[in-house]
Amino acid sequence: MLVAFSVAPSGTGSADGSVHDAVAAAVRIVRESGLPNRTTSMFTELEGEWDEVFDVVRRATEAVGEYGSRVSLVLKADIRPGYSGELDAKIQRLETAIDGASEGVA
Numbered sequence: 001m002l003v004a005f006s007v008a009p010s011g012t013g014s015a016d017g018s019v020h021d022a023v024a025a026a027v028r029i030v031r032e033s034g035l036p037n038r039t040t041s042m043f044t045e046l047e048g049e050w051d052e053v054f055d056v057v058r059r060a061t062e063a064v065g066e067y068g069s070r071v072s073l074v075l076k077a078d079i080r081p082g083y084s085g086e087l088d089a090k091i092q093r094l095e096t097a098i099d100g101a102s103e104g105v106a
Contacts, residue, residue: 009068
């Protein structure tokens with residue numbers, strides 16, 4: 001399964017609203033998990049089996065909780081039994097489709 005999630009604290013008391021330290025704590029847990037992952041400016045994507053992925057999400061959420069009085073978690077999952085390596089394969093299929101479409105443009 002693929003999971004894209006974003007986790008952030010609120011009630012931090014930070015004057016500028018910055019949450020980078022809390023997000024860094026969460027991403028550190030994701031990277032140390034050993035599961036395939038990718039972090040962008042808005043989400044972290046993670047690939048693995050149900051229990052292992054959600055264990056990492058839970059631990060990342062708990063780590064962020066140490067930075068504020070509340071935690072916001074946004075999560076999207078792509079559950080496709082029998083497939084692995086989709087973190088990169090989905091992007092490769094998209095790029096192939098884009099390249100194929102641009103070949104027909106004159």
